[in-house]
Amino acid sequence: MTLRINEVLHGFKLKDTKELKEISSKAYVFEHEKSGAKLIKIENDDDNKVFSIGFRTPPEDSTGLTHILEHSVLCGSRKFNTKEPFVELLKGSLNTFLNAMTYPDKTIYPVASRNEKDYFNLMDVYMDAVLYPNIYKYPEIFMQEGWHYNIEDPKDDLAYNGVVYNEMKGAYSSPESLLYRMVNKTVLPDTPYKESSGGDPEFIPDLSYEQFLNFHKKYYHPSNSYILVYGDGDLDKELGFLDQNYLSNFDRVEVDSDIPTQKAFQEMSENEFEYGVSEEDSLEDKTYLNLNFVIGNADEGELALAFEILAHMLLKTPAAPLKKALLDNGIGKAISGEYSGSIKQPVFSIIAKNCNEGDKEKFKAIVFSTLEELASKGIDKETVEASINRIEFELREGEYDGYPKGLIHYTRIMDSWLYGGDPFVHLQYDNYFENIKAALKEDYFENLIRKYILENKHSSFIMLKPKKNLNEEKQKALKDKLTDIKKSFSEEQVNELINKCKNLKERQNAPDTEEDLASIPMLSIDDIDRKAEILPIEERNINGVKVLYHKLFTNKIAYLNLYFNCDALNSDDVVYVRFLADILGKLDTKNYDYGTLSNKININTGGIAYSPVSYSINGDPDNFNPYLLINLKTLLNKLDNGVELLGEIIKNTVYDKEDRLLQLIKEIRSRIEGRLIDNGHRLALRKILSYCTEKGKYDEITLGLSYYEFLCKLEDSFSTEKQDIISKLKEVSKALFNKNNLIISYSSEEEDYKTLEEVAPKLVSYLEESDIDARVFSFGEIVTNEGLLTQGNVQYVAKGGNYIKKGFSYNGALNVLETISGFDYLWNNVRVKGGAYGVFANFRRDGGAYIVSYRDPNLKETIKIYDDMKDYLNNFTSNEREMTKYIIGTIRKLDYPLTTASKSEVAVANYLSNITSEDIQRERDEVLKADEKVIRSFAPLVQCVMEQDLICVVGNENKIKENKELFNTLEKVIK
Structure with missing residues (x-):
């Protein structure tokens, strides 16, 4: 279809077109003349079509209104009058993505499907949900998804309940989650970003049903919407559907959803917050220290990409100079940070975990002195090249596990479009890379550090401290508050609450009528391919090593996976498979220090990853195959370099550097510890499987809570056990990295298979070649329940x-x-x-x-x-x-x-x-x-x-x- 600028198609006026060569697409920018809706079509040959509608929704307080509304509009609508159309779609759709997301300043509703009929069904349900939700008819939706007083009998104590209320109770239980919620609050205090869009459990019960409805009336209007249609769908059909079924029903209005700009600070903001630990817990090494800097504006594409690279360079690799300086000076056990670009004024954060209050000034001093030295003396050019290459590789590879490409592009578009900027500023990155690569010869990143960090007063410092019994104090305060609230209610008011809860339960228990269920569009069995997709795999052999070859289009990227069988290990040594996976590539080798090694990996590859995996034998509860998996991805013309680096790691890693080994143990322990509370479901299910299968026991040791406990023991006993730990690492690595243990998996096009044949002899040369004495694991009796x-x-x-x-x-x-x-x-x-x-x-x-x-x-x-x-x-x-x-x-x-x-x-x-x-x-x-x-x-x-x-x-x-x-x-x- 050929369209000219200002031409109108189904009520949509074409405002602009763009060739987006970086993502092999053409973009069309439309505005719906009657309703004011803004729409972008990203046209390409991707059959995984994506539709998303988003609204600018700046929160007015921390009651979680935007989050509760995101949940609630998906609980039935004008055309689809079931209690939960969202769930009905999950039951009966071929969608490849179906969700909704609340951000600090926007709420988006994305769906994706490879089936055209399904795609339009999803679009229909979501448009009806956001524009005509049942929230006005059924206050019980607000009670269920948001909050309500839970009481069934006049003698019962009052309690709060609600899906979002409980979700955020969980989110606020994690100190890391709490810290991230405080970042925007401290650097953007005069804007909506100071509020918790997800909802602070302390304030969620302050939200009234009337506020909730009024927010929807104000912000969920097409004039305040940002719509994406992506993929190989028919543009004429897509626009016609949206116009005829929805947008033509609305007139353009002015929606005041603009987000104010925070005035720059004249000095750094200093802040302290607390999180709870139990009475028995030590307070040592439990403080978080954090520095934040506001970095320009959201629509500065090159600056955003440069800071993404800079964050990687400074904090995210073993060679990262800022991370190394902090750890080497004993500040924290793990250092992290990120550039957060999905708000109007992006923020760069530096976080040190497992610190102490007394480290505050030293933390600041090391951060600023290290950055000053980097800005003055220059960043090592190999470190610069490594981070540029790694970020560029990931962008051009364009592979996103769990998210369709169209959704990734939509979020990048929204990072500027939402604030009135060029929608494509974060997608057209070729020119940015050309400019940024000047950093290989010039002081590009050094100047960024000086301007945006060292000379930037628009910043904040946060100390998040542990406090004993804080959670117990809050629970008691909440109980007392609810007791007082109940006392303040008359008998009539209490009975009214009981009736409301009764009405809620009746609605929850009442099945949807067949007529209402029939309103949800669905596919038929005929829309399903009855034949299962057969993934390509062919057994081959190179130099006596089994190769599993996958003939796939890889865009000249080689995907080389090495599977080293773990059967040669003793049961007691299994935990070292995961430990090796966590430290390989982060230690010195015979020919490189760990920083240089990291740089060479990022210059020559898209990454080398290590992980323990296990596979149960089909239908057998007692037998499984355990492996250490190494994933190497690189451009085909650099596969030889990648294999050489991997060989250096396998053959020449130096395990004897005690200080570095202890530093890594502390860092890994801290990183895992920070995720434990948010990943409680994974801990629990792994424990269950360990109670009832041998594979489950193996996985719990390598992936579950047992591995964290192993790290704790390593750290606590390191001074006396370090030689045993080092010996065990050498012993296990020698047993694993054996030619007779190895299966190679390789993905490429057929003509590129020869590249593997050329490098395989070199790969094998790094390995031991001795007979394998396979053993049967016996993990013994374990504690259950x-x-x-x-x-x-x-x-x-x-x-x-x-x-x-x-x-x-x-x-x-x-x-x-x-x-x-x-x-x-x-x-x-x-x-x-x-x-x-x-x-x-x-x-x-x-x-x-x-x-x-x-x-x-x-x-x-x-x-x-x-x-x-x-x-x-x-x-x-x-x-x-x-x-x-x-x-x-x-x-x-x-x-x-x-x-x-x-x-x-x-x-x-x-x-x-x-x-x-x-x-x-x-x-x-x-x-x-x-x-x-x-x-x-x-x-x-x-x-x-x-x-x-x-x-x-x-x-x-x-x-x-x-x-x-x-x-x-x-x-x-x-x-």
Whole structure:
């Protein structure tokens, strides 16, 4: 289609066009004349089409209004009058992405699908949701998703409940999350950014239903909208749909959503905040120190890219000079930071974790003296080149696990478009790289450091300190507050609250009518490809080493994965597989110090990553294959360089530098520790699987809480055990890096396979070549049913077992059971009624099965819901339409689009698990044949899993102790 500037198509006037060669696309900028809606079409040959509508939504306070509204508009609308169209779409759509996101200044609603019919269905539901939501008809939506007083009997104590309220209780439990929420508050205090758009649990109950509705009326209007359509869809059809069904119903209005600019500070802002630790915890090494600098404006494309590179250069590699200076001077155990560009005035942050209050001035002094020295004497040019190359490689590779490309482009567009800037300023980066590469000869980054950090007073310092019993004090204050509130209510008011809760429960319990459910558009089974996709994999051999080759278009990037079998290790040494993965490439080698090595890796590759992986043998609960996986990605013409660097790491790593080894142990421990509370569901489910499968025990040792505990022991005993640790590292690395242990996986086009053949002899030359004495792991008896205590305010509740060991077998329709339970029984009972943020079930091929909740205010009640799932399944009924929906939603998960890199990894995982293409097709056939009788047949399987009574709960210390009879042991998570 050829369009001219100012031409009108379906009410949309074309304002501009742009060739975006960096992403092989053409952009069209439109404005809908009647409604004022702004729209961009990114046209290319990507069949993973993306639609998103966003609104500028500056928060007015910290009640989480924007976040609650994001949840609530997806709970039914004018055309789609079910309680949760969002969930119905998850059940029965082939979407490749479906979500909504609240940012500090905007709310976006993106969807994606490779199926055109599905794409327009998704667009229809989302447009109706944001413009015509049921929030005006049903105040219970606000109560459910936001907050409400929870009370069922006049004698009961008052309590707060609500999905967002509980979600944010969990978010505010993590000190790192709390710190990040304070950054904008301290540097942009006269703007909406000072507020918590997600919601501060202390203030969420201040939000009224009237405020909530008024905010939607004001900001959710097409005149305040920013729409993207992306991919190979028909532009004429897309614009016609939006105009005729939605936008033509609205007249242009003035929406005052402009975000004020923060006036620059004359001096740095100093701030202190507190987070809670328990009475028994030490306060040592638990303080966070943080510096923040406001960096220009959002629409400065080159500056944004330059600071992304600078953040990488200063803080994110082993060679990073600022990170190294702080750690070498004993400031903290881990250093991090980032450039946050998705706000009107971007911010650059530097964070030191696990510090002490007394480190404050030293932290500042080292940061500024190091930056002054870098600005004056210059940054090592190899360090500069390394970071430029790494960021450029990632941008040009354009692979995004979990997110469609169109959504990534939309967020970058919004980083300037939302503030009135050129929408494409962050996508047209070729010229920026040309300018930035002047830094290889000139003082480009040195000048940035001086102007935007050393001479920039628009900055803040934050100290986040631990305080004993702070959480207990807050819980008591909350309890007292609710007691006082209840006392202030008359009997009539209390009864009114009880009635409101009753009405909420009645709405939650009432099933949607068949007529309402039929309003949700869905595909038919005929829209599904009955044949499973077969990922390319071919067994070859080079120099006596098995090669698994994947013929894929890789855009001249070589994806080389090395799988080193771990069977030669003793059971006690398994934990060193993960430890090696965490330190390889970060230590000196025979020919390079670790900083130089890091630079050479980033100059010559797109990264080398190390990770422990394991694959259960198809349907066998006791056997699995463990590997250390090394991923190397690089341009084809640099594969030889990449292999040479990898060989240097494998063969010549120096494990004897005690100071560096201890520094890495502290850093890794600190990094993991910072994630433990937010990842409680992962800790819990890994514990459950460790109770019931050998693979689960292995994974818990290498990926779970046990690994964190191992690091704690290493740090605490390092002075006396360091020689043993070093010896063990040498021993394990020698056992692993053996030619007879190795399987190579390689992805390229056929004509580029010769590149691997050329470098393979060099790769093999770095390896040992001795016979492998394979051993059988024996991890012995382990403690089950653990209560893992945190200072968090919510729980992660897991229960599971192994069904194959009880005589049941794997069936592909168990995938459908996951869909049904996750978006029906568990969703309705644990999330909707219980107030948890999320819940899901998983039934694995090796028989391992679990259910786990996320940010859950409950504990015992949730476990009872899990136990009662058998009754739900025994009585399960579904009409043909609903069953079709569940099947389509399941196929969506099976057919999720994979990146080039992940295609090869999934193909190898199937290969190493002895899962054949016939198995994959049979699983798909079992999904497609699933009916209510099949689902009912799983009731005994679920019952047998729950009756194994294997429980793990991560969460609030007091809550778990109140239910201590459920557990065999109680243990603190953070050491």
